[in-house]
Amino acid sequence: DGGITQSPKYLFRKEGQNVTLSCEQNLNHDAMYWYRQDPGQGLRLIYYSQIVNDFQKGDIAEGYSVSREKKESFPLTVTSAQKNPTAFYLCASRGGDQNSPLHFGNGTRLTVT
Amino acid sequence: SQKIEQNSEALNIQEGKTATLTCNYTNYSPAYLQWYRQDPGRGPVFLLLIRENEKEKRKERLKVTFDTTLKQSLFHITASQPADSATYLCALEVNTGKLIFGQGTTLQVKP
Numbered sequence: 001d002g003g004i005t006q007s008p009k010y011l012f013r014k015e016g017q018n019v020t021l022s023c024e025q026n027l028n029h030d031a032m033y034w035y036r037q038d039p040g041q042g043l044r045l046i047y048y049s050q051i052v053n054d055f056q057k058g059d060i061a062e063g064y065s066v067s068r069e070k071k072e073s074f075p076l077t078v079t080s081a082q083k084n085p086t087a088f089y090l091c092a093s094r095g096g097d098q099n100s101p102l103h104f105g106n107g108t109r110l111t112v113t
Numbered sequence: 114s115q116k117i118e119q120n121s122e123a124l125n126i127q128e129g130k131t132a133t134l135t136c137n138y139t140n141y142s143p144a145y146l147q148w149y150r151q152d153p154g155r156g157p158v159f160l161l162l163i164r165e166n167e168k169e170k171r172k173e174r175l176k177v178t179f180d181t182t183l184k185q186s187l188f189h190i191t192a193s194q195p196a197d198s199a200t201y202l203c204a205l206e207v208n209t210g211k212l213i214f215g216q217g218t219t220l221q222v223k224p
Contacts (some may be wrong), residue, residue: 004156031210042119042202042216043157050210058211090156098206099145099164104156 003027006091006105013085013112021076021108023091031094032074033102036060036087043090049074078110085112116140117205119215126193127223134188134218136203143205146179146186151200151217160201161188193222 004025013019025032031050035043035058045058049068063082068074074093078085088109092102118137126132136146145164149157163170163179163186170177176189190197200217207213 033212035214040216042117043214045211045213048210048212056211059213092156098209099162101147101159101162102149102157102204102212104158106156107154109154 004091004093004103004105006089006108008108009106011108011110013110015112016080017112018077018079019085019110019112021078021089021091021110023074023076023105025072025074025093025103027093027095027103028071029093029095029103030071032068033092033094034058034064034066034074034076035090035092037090037107038087046076046089078112085110117203117213117215119201119203120218121216123219123221125221125223128194130193132190132193132197132220132222134201134220136186136188136215138184138205141205141207142181143207145206146177147204147212148175148177148186148188149202149204149214151202157202190220193220195222195224198222 007022033048034046044060047066049055052071065077090107092104094100116139147162148160151157161177163177174191178187198221200219202214202217204214
């Protein structure tokens with residue numbers, strides 16, 4: 001079954017710690033995305049990558065970092081510099097041309113206390 | 114900056130009626146617009162895409178319109194069912210590869 005896997009589903013961390021969220025896809029898609037969703041709100045773009053070894057900042061990149069060393073993987077690190085890290089994080093991928101839709105994982109809910 | 118706005122208020126309708134959701138955008142002329150459905154605790158799922166040269170697109174009970182003059186898309190669900198209850202999101206590609214979303218509208222269909 002092709003798809004996007006985010007792990008873990010729930011993650012708890014203490015304030016001041018960096019944490020890395022995993023995102024893996026076996027759809028052979030070139031582009032991958034990270035979004036953040038807060039309660040009752042839409043998705044805000046953190047980072048995106050259109051090809052391996054390249055990525056761009058989205059609208060709320062401060063306090064986050066990414067890498068894209070492999071086509072199938074796009075991990076997101078939430079650093080201690082992120083002021084309000086508690087949120088629902090969604091990873092997506094896209095293949096084909098620019099009209100192609102996003103395929104989302106089922107998210108990681110991060111709680112920082 | 115680019116902005117997408119959807120009705121933030123939840124939409125409550127009776128089963129069998131038509132639900133109409135609105136997506137407005139500013140400061141951009143998108144080549145297409147996408148609609149997604151999101152259930153609680155899950156990732157969004159793609160529903161429909163409509164291009165700038167298409168006035169209307171249909172898929173089963175779903176219909177999307179796109180008015181580039183008004184900078185607005187309408188999303189209709191006809192003969193709504195309780196199973197249609199979810200949050201619906203619209204999305205635009207504002208730069209190559211960069212897709213942004215509206216805040217979503219939650220639809221509640223009552224039996």
